Amino acid sequence: NAGVTQTPKFRVLKTGQSMTLLCAQDMNHEYMYWYRQDPGMGLRLIHYSVGEGTTAKGEVPDGYNVSRLKKQNFLLGLESAAPSQTSVYFCASSRIGKSEAFFGQGTRLTVV
Amino acid sequence: AQRVTQPEKLLSVFKGAPVELKCNYSYSGSPELFWYVQYSRQRLQLLLRHISRESIKGFTADLNKGETSFHLKKPFAQEEDSAMYYCALSSITGTASKLTFGTGTRLQVTL
Numbered sequence: 180n181a182g183v184t185q186t187p188k189f190r191v192l193k194t195g196q197s198m199t200l201l202c203a204q205d206m207n208h209e210y211m212y213w214y215r216q217d218p219g220m221g222l223r224l225i226h227y228s229v230g231e232g233t234t235a236k237g238e239v240p241d242g243y244n245v246s247r248l249k250k251q252n253f254l255l256g257l258e259s260a261a262p263s264q265t266s267v268y269f270c271a272s273s274r275i276g277k278s279e280a281f282f283g284q285g286t287r288l289t290v291v
Numbered sequence: 292a293q294r295v296t297q298p299e300k301l302l303s304v305f306k307g308a309p310v311e312l313k314c315n316y317s318y319s320g321s322p323e324l325f326w327y328v329q330y331s332r333q334r335l336q337l338l339l340r341h342i343s344r345e346s347i348k349g350f351t352a353d354l355n356k357g358e359t360s361f362h363l364k365k366p367f368a369q370e371e372d373s374a375m376y377y378c379a380l381s382s383i384t385g386t387a388s389k390l391t392f393g394t395g396t397r398l399q400v401t402l
Contacts, residue, residue, distance in 0.1 A: 210388060210389075212389065220394055221393055221395045222335075223392075224389060271390075275388070278388075279340065282336070283334060284333075284334045
């Protein structure tokens, strides 16, 4: 059982480049989330999805877009990367309602 | 809006000493609170949830609604407890449920 898998694990981008981070879960969870983790700021919610075809903004959505075309996948896109987006990105999933979230291993992104 | 506050960025204790990681929250509804742990170079994983009222790896946490706190405690710290600890609150907004995290506390257990 793989749980939540993120691709890629590491990436270095130049300012202005675009990229997509992929999150895949095999637990049939309805909810999926993208967080960024920065020193001293904890985890901040970027976007989330409560089901296939639906997405919503979190706390820090600017500069990011997401899509949930399939229930098991949640994509995070950066259209024009900026150095401020250098961070560790975590994807998570959970069942409907107030339940435990399962996290991916993280993607370390550096924008130079 | 919900908020989770962890006032300490770093807590350093000696092996065998008691540990208390503080967490305070603000939420107008009925909260569901969690503690997550992140060991070095690993993913976040659930440590405790308040509704289960169980002890995991010797850690316990009690929800105090009067003080709006959910502090994490362990009577005797072990070296393997060194990690980053996050307090989180699950809230319902409309039909959506989402987790709000605190800024985290790094626990360092030394010999």
